[in-house]
Each structure stands twice: as C-alpha cells, then as structure tokens.
Amino acid sequence: MKELRLRRLRHPETGRVVICPMDHGVTLGPIKGLTDLELAVERVKRHVDAIVVHKGQIPVVSRQLGDHPEVAVLVHLNASVQGASSHPAKVLVAEVEEAAGLGADGVSVQLNLGCEGDADMLATVGRVTREARLLGLPVLAMTYPQPPGMSGEATDDIVHVARAAAELGADLVKVSMPLVPEEVERIVAGAGVPVVVSGGPYNDDRQAVLDGVRLAMEAGASGVALGRNVFQDADPQRSAKELYAAVHGQSRVRSFEDLDAYPIPDLPRNPF
Template structure:
C-alpha cells in the first residue's frame, strides 16, 4: 500500500486494535433533517468524544465536523447521493470528487454501490473511476456495497459475498455491507473478501441489545469494525452508545459488557 494511503488509513482505523468505529452522518441528502442529525455539530461532538474513529459526511457539512479541541475524529467524505423522492432510490450519482475531498482535508472517501440494481453498470463504472483516482492521490476508499434490486435478498450470504467481493476486486480499501444473520455465514463473507469488512447498522433497530449483539457476532466472524449511523445518532445517548460499540470493536469485551456500560 502506498505510504500516503497508509498514513490516512491510520487516521480512521485504530493502531491498537486494527479495527474501526465509523459513524455515517450523510443521511440528510437521502432523508432530510431527521432526528439526530438536525444539529450535526452536536452529534459529531458526541460520537467523537465517545471514541468514534471517523464520521462520514457530504462536502457541504465538512465545517460542522471540524474540531479544534478534544478528541479528534477522522473525516470520510461521501461522494454518492440519491434522495428518498427519486423514482429509483437505488440509483446513486456522484456529487463530489477525490480532489475535492483532498482540498477539504478528508482522510478518506466513500461511495455507495447497489449490486443488482437497475443502474448497476453505471455504478460499477463510477466505482472503478473513483478507485483509480484514490490510487492516484493516495486516498483510502470505503465502498458501501449492498445487494439491492428487484427480488434480491440483501441479507443473503451469497449475494452479500458477491457484493463485497466486487468492491475488493475493483480496488476498495474497506468494504461496508449488511450482516447476514449468523456468525458462520458472515465469516464466509469475510473470508471471501480480500479487503477489511465493516458491518452496517441498517434501519433503526428495535432495541440497543439487538444492535450490540449483531456487532458482537460480526466481530466474532472476522469483521474489522462497524459503519453504523441511525442506531448511533438516534440513540438516547449517542456518546454512550459509541462508547459501548467501542468496547466490542476495540476491546473485544462482548455485548454483555457493552450493555453494562450503557446501564452504568
């Protein structure tokens, strides 16, 4: 790996554990000012103090994440977008470039790719182009790889395995994807992907215990961390929730210890 890319990856992945806690906060484009991201500066402060390694934001929000004090947090600039009002929300377009990310001080960039969607071909072309630019400039690439489309089960082991493998094959440095429901199945997903895999949080879950158990299983399967948005920024206490997740991801203490921390 090129030295520039290695240096930047160290800003978003822990040197101690080799894992990462990423909090995506890019939902304002797709969903508007939903609960938890109305005051982004407040939310970023909370998750940074809770130990998040990085946040994901769009280019117009970068200033909200700049912190000249306290615990630092890595910056991942999201390059993809679509809105909930689109005729095809699975279609993702590029709204920023790697060069813009560098100018804005980002440590990495991310793209969202839906494998199996009606616009899969165009999205793969964009992934290849961004991967090339990231290699040129030494910028890490987080690829959010999801199997999505008509009749596709986005949690199926085979389809998730295909999605993550595509991301790695096309040059992503870190892959975010869905949990497949069990340690055994997700372990096979991880084993089939040459790049580090982090698990997505998905829709807001019914309970804190549910999300922490899922994270624990994913880490047991070999995941290298999480990229979880709504289940963090819409938690009752985002800072404490980030701390609880970090107990599992960085300290390997399991979901029960994480629950104790939240209740303490």
C-alpha cells in the same frame, strides 16, 4: 500515502475501526438525530474512529473535531434521494480531488448491484478508486445487493457485491450485518479486503445491536459503520461508548465513567 491515512482509521491496538456515517441528509433529509449535525458530532466524537459526511458539512465537522484530531473524516461522493424515481441508483455529487482539497482523510462511495443504474455505479467505483489511488486517499465502499436482481438477505449476494467493490480497488467494504457467525466468516473470506458491518435503520433494542456487533467481531469483521443506531439513540453518547467497547474492548473506551452494564472482554487484534 494511502497507508498513512489508513493508519488513522485503525485503532493502534486492535486494528479495528468504528465509523459513524452521518451522510443521510441527501437521501433522507434532516432525520432525527441529524437535524443539528454539529451537536450530533459533539455527542459521539469521543467514541468513534471516523465519521462520514457529504462535502458541504466539512466546515461543521471541522469546528467540532478541532479538539479531537484523532477522528478521521471521510467524504461521501455519491447520492440519491429516497422517493425519487431513480432511487437507489447513486450519482456522483463530489470528486475525490474535491475531498482531498477539503482535507478529508478518505472517501466513501456506495455500490448497489441488482437494480437499475448499477452499471453506472460500477463505473463510478472504478473511477473513484483510480483517482483516490493517485491522490493517496483510502476508499470505503458501502455495498448493498438490491432487488430485483439480488436479495439483500442472501449471503451469496452480499459477498458478491463486496467482492466486486474490492476487485475495483476499494480498501475496505461495508456490508449489511449478518446474524449468523458462519455468514460473517464467508463474507470476510470472500471480500478479500477488510469488512465493516452496518446497522441499518434504528433498532431500539440496543442490546441486540451490541450482540450483533460482538458476533461480527468474533467472526472476523474489522469494524463497524453504524450511524442511526448511534445518533438516533435516546443517549447517543452512551450508545457510542458501548459500541466502541464492543469493537475495541471495554478497557480501551475513552470515557469518564465505567461501562459496567455491558462487560465486554478484550478481543484479539484483527489488523487490516
């Protein structure tokens, strides 16, 4: 059953995936671009393969995706609040069975290693993957090395956390986007499961973001998981289109106008 749901995440021609996380509300509150979640989904839904939200936002997402059933929905299962003394330790706020009952196509869970509470987060990932396997749901692990024990900039630490999530049963892992092709290749090779790269905080240099995405795709990444660099852009719809083109190739963009500003060659299939 899980393979059937994984098939929804993958583009049928490229084997890659464009994920737009929109689960920031618990950690950061109603940040720019997500104050009206329904509007945010409406703006990007034509140009993403999947979105990530917390369980309470499923009704909002369902209203917007009624005419776009091809977009998969992942429910994020753990959370923390930035500014709280326990952050960045994540705690479970939803169950896999809950997500399945809501009709989700999969679940996501964050794994931070190197910080206080990381042992509990390891246990959480193990529990989530076990329950998801029994219910046939794919698991995306959002992986981040954290101080004081690890460095978010060190490739060795990035690939270590990604590999830990894979060893515990994650089907794909999200990592911070390295800027050097050889580092992406090391992470892809070391993780052992498909790797998607994240964008982090909003960068107003859209071209730099797209260049980084193209680099990651050419180095073997299986897709992206970019949220703020899409929905916080001055033109979220165009940002989503250009991101989709950078991952899948311009000829596959579902759009009403050409993306002539960023000619992007088709890239070879990278299945997962």
